[in-house]
Amino acid sequence: xxxxxxxxxxxxxxxxxxxxxxxxxxxxxxxxxxxxxxxxxxxxxxxxxxxxxxxxxxxxxxxxxxxxxxxxxxxxxxxxxxxxxxxxxxxxxxxxxxxxxxxxxxxxxxxxxxxxxxxxxxxxxxxxxxxxxxxxxxxxxxxxxxxxxxxxxxxxxxxxxxxxxxxxxxxxxxxxxxxxxxxxxxxxxxxxxxxxxxxxxxxxxxxxxxxxxxxxxxxxxxxxxxxxxxxxxxxxxxxxxxxxxxxxxxxxxxxxxxxxxxxxxxxxxxxxxxxxxxxxxxxxxxxxxxx
Numbered sequence: 001x002x003x004x005x006x007x008x009x010x011x012x013x014x015x016x017x018x019x020x021x022x023x024x025x026x027x028x029x030x031x032x033x034x035x036x037x038x039x040x041x042x043x044x045x046x047x048x049x050x051x052x053x054x055x056x057x058x059x060x061x062x063x064x065x066x067x068x069x070x071x072x073x074x075x076x077x078x079x080x081x082x083x084x085x086x087x088x089x090x091x092x093x094x095x096x097x098x099x100x101x102x103x104x105x106x107x108x109x110x111x112x113x114x115x116x117x118x119x120x121x122x123x124x125x126x127x128x129x130x131x132x133x134x135x136x137x138x139x140x141x142x143x144x145x146x147x148x149x150x151x152x153x154x155x156x157x158x159x160x161x162x163x164x165x166x167x168x169x170x171x172x173x174x175x176x177x178x179x180x181x182x183x184x185x186x187x188x189x190x191x192x193x194x195x196x197x198x199x200x201x202x203x204x205x206x207x208x209x210x211x212x213x214x215x216x217x218x219x220x221x222x223x224x225x226x227x228x229x230x231x232x233x234x235x236x237x238x239x240x241x242x243x244x245x246x247x248x249x250x251x252x253x254x255x256x257x258x259x260x261x262x263x264x265x266x267x268x269x270x271x272x273x274x275x276x277x278x279x280x281x282x283x284x285x286x287x288x289x290x291x
Contacts, residue, residue: 026083031098037090042077042274045109049079049093050102052261052269054159054215054225055119059103060273061211061256062126062133067276068252071130073109078259078273120152123208133208144202147194147209155216157183158225167226181232184220188237191217195239199246210247215257218244255279 015029041047046063050056066074081087081102088100097104097117105122107114107129116125124145127134135141162180165173191213194201201209216225221237221244223229235241247253258270258279266284273279280286 026086026088031100032089033091033094034086034089035091037087037092039090039092039096040077040079041106041108042079044075044077044274045107046074046076047079047106047108048076049081049096049104049106050260051081051083052257052259052263053102054155054219055101056103056260057215057257058119058212059105059122059126060259061215061253062123062208064252064256064259065211065250066126066130066132069130069132071132074126074130075276076273080260080262080271082262118152120148120212123148123212127208133206133211135202135205135207140203140205144207144209147201148212150190151209151212151216154187158187158216158220162228163226166228166231185232188217188220188232188234188240191243192237192239195243200243206247210243214244214247214253218247222248258283 039047039049048059048063050059052060060078063074063076081093081104083102087093088097088102093104094100096106096115099117101117103117103119103122105116105125107116107125116122124134135144157180162177162184165176165180169176191201198204200206201213217240219225220228220232221234221240223234229235258268259273260271261269262271263269266288269284270278270282271284272282
């Protein structure tokens with residue numbers, strides 16, 4: 001590795017310039033709301049405020065899977081939060097998630113609204129609320145929860161680590177890319193070894209562990225994240241590829257990936273979801289002005 005300038009950290013760090021490359025405008029060293037903005041409320045008990053990133057996809061996939069299982073109480077309104085515009089710093093959003101990160105959920109089915117933030121917490125909350133996709137037997141539940149928390153602890157190395165320095169940082173830093181590429185490949189190997197033993201991460205059954213991990217590592221394996229498939233030689237992880245394909249073919253997963261999505265083909269973007277019929281009538285290609 002070579003560098004023309006050596007950075008020496010100051011004695012006390014101060015925030016005197018934007019940092020974060022493409023996402024510089026959403027990064028700041030303080031919490032709290034920057035402006036007053038109430039959140040909309042739809043007609044369903046479950047109100048989701050999110051964006052179709054991997055973390056957001058976890059919850060929309062979960063909700064679509066619950067609906068596919070016949071849990072009508074899982075009907076939901078999904079409102080778009082544009083993090084590039086700073087929507088996550090509005091007072092209404094901060095009141096649901098003081099950490100100002102998507103996704104955030106309000107459950108208005110009871111006498112008092114319940115807020116849930118952090119994608120893993122939302123998955124567990126919904127699984128317990130509807131009694132689905134989370135095993136009840138002690139050993140199977142422990143395995144599922146272990147892989148769920150594996151994802152919560154590992155994905156920051158993939159996203160904020162590898163993804164940031166490989167795809168978004170304003171300058172390419174060899175040390176940073178090598179460091180996080182190595183860790184990302186180690187994580188893929190962890191998954192590949194596990195999936196060589198079982199059909200799904202928790203065992204023989206599809207669970208919230210798969211729902212949590214797939215948007216990140218399934219997306220990476222199928223070349224949907226960072227354009228880094230060749231760089232990371234993802235094809236060599238055969239068990240991950242098999243698992244990613246299996247889950248990606250699920251109708252509920254395909255629907256969940258579309259919700260609150262702002263990228264990709266217009267037919268794959270459903271910016272807001274308020275009814276199951278929206279998938280047929282309100283994707284961006286359907287809403288585009290006719291020539």
